[in-house]
Amino acid sequence: MVDSAGKAAHRSSAVADTWSVPVLFPPQRPRVVVKADLLPAVSVLSTAALLGIPLGWLWSLMAPPQRMRLVTADGGLAPLELESWHRFDDLAVFGFLAMATGLLIGIVAWFLRERRGPVVFVAAVAGALVAAWLGTQMGPAFANSRYSVDSPPALGAVVAQAPRLDSGWVVLAAPLLTCLVYALMTAWNGREDLGRRLG
Template sequence: MAVRADGVRSEAGTALLVLAAVAVCSALVGVLWGWLAPTEQLLVTEPGRGAPLTGESTHQFDAVALFVCAGAVTGLLTAVAAWRLRAMRGPLLQVGLLSGSLIGAYLMAWVGESVAESLHPRPDDPPVGQIVELPTQVGTALAFIVQPLVASLVLLFLAALSPSEDLGTGYGSAFGRYRRSAEFEPIGFDAAVPRAPYGSVYGGYDPATGDGSGSVSRPAH
């Protein structure tokens, strides 16, 4: 069974568009995260050094928690949106969504940290005793796997819930739109062979003309 190259190119192009769309959406969410991420207040104890105030160190966790939640919601929504592309459902769409989510997670962190830096710039040489605000950062690479993980799991979950083997695409192959599933016939049925009328196997017995004796005429040997 040959795979049509034009169908593969179409699906690959759609996967690239999904990748780009997810990356752009993640960057926009990064702007929101950079604006909402809390800052950490430090007391300058000596030139170039500072000590965090009481309770301020917890803002690092708060910033990472907000980033994880933003990535999870972005992965969920982008997976549902990608699933709406009914004709393009398949492995290439999964690859495009996964790649876009992974790139988008890094973009979200980079854009968000840039926005936080612009909103709360670091002072060059603050005097001793001054309280300064420093923008928090993601700080851990483990937070980057949340968005692609959620997106992949949601897409796989939707595929598992699909009642049809072709995921609703109308095609019988995973790549290239080879043929529609409607063209397949049930196993054991040949459309070219006409089906025999009822009763022909039993010698043409007709209940309407029976004598009520319950006997059935048998074909002659």
């Protein structure tokens, strides 16, 4: 008696498992919004690009100058001992500042909840790249004006040479960190629409 009741219950559960409620309107996956995000993307790109000016100004204040000795009357300069290391220091300081700029751009772009997606992501990365390039142009200009020499120095005098950037590859630090931050936020979110509907 128990076995027959157990078998009947098993058959009824198997029948119940085979039946399912038909879905007349399957949920549609959210599509990429392009047209509505173009104007906000332009705003993100231009605003992020303007960060290159304070980036260059901060670098001109933080980058160490290279002390040089005037060795010839026609303006020939020779670096003092260990002062040539500052060429790497200048590059490293700009790299860290560019990464901080990329981090800031990525976080702010992610918090634009209603505009999350590939369009704003591409605009943020492009804005970070333009900001880093603008920083490489404005930074040496600020530094040259800061360490300008008003009068010609005497022979053997020690002068401070303005910091400079010896490599253009440092501009990639900002967009790479923007990509990393936005990708980590996207993976952490886990929603198909990245939470746009909650905005």
